[in-house]
Amino acid sequence: MMRRMAGLGPNEALIGRAGSRSALDTPALIVDLDALERNIAAMAAAARAAGVALRPHAKTHKSVRIAGMQVAAGALGICCATLGEAEAMVDGGLPGVHITSPVVTPPKVARLMALHRRAERGLSVVVDHPENLAALDRAAGAAGRPLAVLVDFSAGHGRTGCADEAELVRLARAAIAAEGLEFRGIQSYSGNLQHIARRAERRARTLAELERLGGMLRRLRDSGIAVPIVSGAGTGTFDLDPEARILTELQVGSYIFMDVDYLRALKDGRNAAPFETALFVATSVVSVNAPGYVTCDAGLKCFATDGPAPEPAAGAPPGSRYEFFGDEHGKLILPPGAPRPPLGAILECVTPHCDPTVNLHDVYHLVRGDTLVDIWPVDARGKR
Amino acid sequence: MMRRMAGLGPNEALIGRAGSRSALDTPALIVDLDALERNIAAMAAAARAAGVALRPHAKTHKSVRIAGMQVAAGALGICCATLGEAEAMVDGGLPGVHITSPVVTPPKVARLMALHRRAERGLSVVVDHPENLAALDRAAGAAGRPLAVLVDFSAGHGRTGCADEAELVRLARAAIAAEGLEFRGIQSYSGNLQHIARRAERRARTLAELERLGGMLRRLRDSGIAVPIVSGAGTGTFDLDPEARILTELQVGSYIFMDVDYLRALKDGRNAAPFETALFVATSVVSVNAPGYVTCDAGLKCFATDGPAPEPAAGAPPGSRYEFFGDEHGKLILPPGAPRPPLGAILECVTPHCDPTVNLHDVYHLVRGDTLVDIWPVDARGKR
Numbered sequence: 116m117m118r119r120m121a122g123l124g125p126n127e128a129l130i131g132r133a134g135s136r137s138a139l140d141t142p143a144l145i146v147d148l149d150a151l152e153r154n155i156a157a158m159a160a161a162a163r164a165a166g167v168a169l170r171p172h173a174k175t176h177k178s179v180r181i182a183g184m185q186v187a188a189g190a191l192g193i194c195c196a197t198l199g200e201a202e203a204m205v206d207g208g209l210p211g212v213h214i215t216s217p218v219v220t221p222p223k224v225a226r227l228m229a230l231h232r233r234a235e236r237g238l239s240v241v242v243d244h245p246e247n248l249a250a251l252d253r254a255a256g257a258a259g260r261p262l263a264v265l266v267d268f269s270a271g272h273g274r275t276g277c278a279d280e281a282e283l284v285r286l287a288r289a290a291i292a293a294e295g296l297e298f299r300g301i302q303s304y305s306g307n308l309q310h311i312a313r314r315a316e317r318r319a320r321t322l323a324e325l326e327r328l329g330g331m332l333r334r335l336r337d338s339g340i341a342v343p344i345v346s347g348a349g350t351g352t353f354d355l356d357p358e359a360r361i362l363t364e365l366q367v368g369s370y371i372f373m374d375v376d377y378l379r380a381l382k383d384g385r386n387a388a389p390f391e392t393a394l395f396v397a398t399s400v401v402s403v404n405a406p407g408y409v410t411c412d413a414g415l416k417c418f419a420t421d422g423p424a425p426e427p428a429a430g431a432p433p434g435s436r437y438e439f440f441g442d443e444h445g446k447l448i449l450p451p452g453a454p455r456p457p458l459g460a461i462l463e464c465v466t467p468h469c470d471p472t473v474n475l476h477d478v479y480h481l482v483r484g485d486t487l488v489d490i491w492p493v494d495a496r497g498k499r
Numbered sequence: 500m501m502r503r504m505a506g507l508g509p510n511e512a513l514i515g516r517a518g519s520r521s522a523l524d525t526p527a528l529i530v531d532l533d534a535l536e537r538n539i540a541a542m543a544a545a546a547r548a549a550g551v552a553l554r555p556h557a558k559t560h561k562s563v564r565i566a567g568m569q570v571a572a573g574a575l576g577i578c579c580a581t582l583g584e585a586e587a588m589v590d591g592g593l594p595g596v597h598i599t600s601p602v603v604t605p606p607k608v609a610r611l612m613a614l615h616r617r618a619e620r621g622l623s624v625v626v627d628h629p630e631n632l633a634a635l636d637r638a639a640g641a642a643g644r645p646l647a648v649l650v651d652f653s654a655g656h657g658r659t660g661c662a663d664e665a666e667l668v669r670l671a672r673a674a675i676a677a678e679g680l681e682f683r684g685i686q687s688y689s690g691n692l693q694h695i696a697r698r699a700e701r702r703a704r705t706l707a708e709l710e711r712l713g714g715m716l717r718r719l720r721d722s723g724i725a726v727p728i729v730s731g732a733g734t735g736t737f738d739l740d741p742e743a744r745i746l747t748e749l750q751v752g753s754y755i756f757m758d759v760d761y762l763r764a765l766k767d768g769r770n771a772a773p774f775e776t777a778l779f780v781a782t783s784v785v786s787v788n789a790p791g792y793v794t795c796d797a798g799l800k801c802f803a804t805d806g807p808a809p810e811p812a813a814g815a816p817p818g819s820r821y822e823f824f825g826d827e828h829g830k831l832i833l834p835p836g837a838p839r840p841p842l843g844a845i846l847e848c849v850t851p852h853c854d855p856t857v858n859l860h861d862v863y864h865l866v867r868g869d870t871l872v873d874i875w876p877v878d879a880r881g882k883r
Binding site: 243274446471 | 842
């Protein structure tokens with residue numbers, strides 16, 4: 116017998132109440148809706164000004180609603196890291212869904228074809244190997260309409276993608292020749308460049324990588340192959356890539372939320388990005404018996420642990436730090452002389468690495484100022 | 500329009516098919532059911548032999564079914580780290596549910612009282628502060644029946660719990676005097692001792708801590724206070740704590756799965772625990788274009804990142820290592836001369852820190868030998 120509140124969680128009754136942001140049942144993932152809207156508008160304006168299209172990455176938010184806001188602001192579609200994310204986005208009605216990682220195994224190819232059959236508004240996927248290309252060709256042939264593919268180029272990152280120009284050309288020609296496939300272009304994502312600390316170095320390496328890619332594309336086009344789409348970039352290089360005029364669209368993700376890493380780069384003036392923090396985790400003080408710190412209710416099942424620590428924000432004494440204190444707790448370390456937050460006090464933290472932090476939560480709590488205005492599911496949380 | 504397979508995920512059709520373990524849609528969280536059953540039986544036997552009761556910790560598995568197996572093997576109840584876990588366990592019919600962290604804020608206290616009203620088979624919670632004790636007393640008085648509480652003692656860990664004997668006595672007396680509460684005993688969990696590498700040091704510090712606790716309990720009992728329950732311990736000290744004959748029950752969790760950390764202690768002979776690995780993540784090779792490694796489809800949204808790396812097991816060339824390669828990918832680094840797993844090959848990894856790894860998955864894939872025999876939900880995943 117299940118009597119728990121399902122779906123939107125224990126805070127649903129607070130929607131619309133003034134002051135509800137500071138009365139949430141915690142831990143709670145919070146999105147500042149005003150900041151989110153400004154971030155989406157700022158990236159849309161920057162891309163328009165630079166003459167490049169946007170297909171933002173849903174791996175960051177995994178939310179049909181937020182993807183819809185990005186498309187409403189002019190994005191021509193949505194990128195997905197996993198097939199499960201693409202299923203959520205297609206079934207949520209999003210157009211132009213592109214899967215940025217190879218879909219390889221037989222069960223995944225079967226799911227991809229089921230999705231392809233129902234993706235009325237566009238679906239594409241990368242390929243980086245002739246065997247995978249042949250498997251997709253056979254399966255899409257049986258599905259009765261061609262599947263759009265982009266050839267993935269590794270661009271020095273080496274995670275996925277073909278390793279050299281010869282392989283790129285071979286795969287592009289094979290895709291064009293395949294009756295079940297439609298060759299749509301090239302993906303080249305430099306994940307290794309997004310977090311280079313010094314902006315000058317990040318710019319130099321980004322432009323060098325794009326120049327190399329540009330040469331390959333020129334030769335490809337000179338040999339008579341049309342390459343309508345060239346897709347890449349991230350929030351760390353979104354304003355650098357367009358200088359090279361090589362990419363036709365940007366796969367930016369983190370700009371909508373801005374986590375601790377990206378914010379530090381902003382504060383240091385190393386990044387020109389006109390974005391602001393929109394993502395927080397609210398946590399409550401649940402134990403106050405130790406000197407110098409209090410224990411809060413958000414631990415490593417609430418925050419990603421692959422990057423910096425959460426950064427205390429609203430409600431925390433200035434100068435305090437947050438450390439993990441097990442699965443369900445955090446230690447708010449107080450600076451000398453700081454007032455001690457009382458038992459039950461609520462504070463917010465800027466999140467470490469935003470993508471895997473979001474993946475730990477079932478819902479977003481949307482706030483405007485101090486008011487909870489809505490709760491949205493993290494639709495593709497945990498979907499592979 | 501949602502046409503995805505819901506609930507049990509894409510592998511449901513494979514249940515019962517011979518060889519299905521190596522044909523799973525990946526990444527997939529796998530439990531070796533034979534090993535799980537042996538681990539549960541071994542801990543039950545060890546506790547019986549030592550004359551101590553078990554109330555295993557559900558924070559590890561968050562599964563009503565696995566908790567039921569532990570109770571069927573003789574456990575007198577189930578511990579929970581969060582109220583959300585306790586809701587899942589009570590609503591799943593489990594007896595003797597004990598919440599090991601303070602439940603403090605007004606929304607949490609309201610949920611606790613709703614749970615208390617429907618927990619026919621027993622519910623208790625720790626308190627570590629007089630304000631929280633008073634709040635629970637008021638709320639439980641209104642609920643019409645007393646709420647069982649254990650006073651939490653910090654035991655040098657300092658995460659939660661009162662800090663000294665004077666406070667312990669004060670809280671115990673306050674709980675006894677409170678009409679809405681029933682004083683049930685003391686919790687003293689030494690989370691800081693579980694992972695001490697050298698067994699001799701772990702034993703010495705565990706027994707010293709328990710001797711201190713024993714003195715406090717003697718004085719408490721000499722002053723006329725009955726202390727029926729003394730709860731603590733973890734998988735790292737389960738065979739050391741009973742020596743002191745202080746604890747009446749053990750809150751062990753990780754023994755059912757055994758992760759990389761605990762297994763290393765086992766292999767080094769530092770731990771006498773008769774347990775074996777029961778938890779794995781299956782991952783597929785999705786890109787093979789780089790020298791010296793292949794890229795797999797399980798990254799830091801599939802594995803906890805607060806401890807060691809995943810450890811390659813079945814299907815991986817001996818001597819290979821696994822490194823994180825972004826949110827959705829891992830790098831299987833091959834030893835010199837090792838055969839290269841082909842595109843689409845499936846391998847398994849022993850998981851890093853098991854509790855937060857489980858929390859990243861919606862379902863367990865139960866296997867016996869090479870066959871998927873069932874799929875169970877991770878009922879309390881993400882529940883706070």
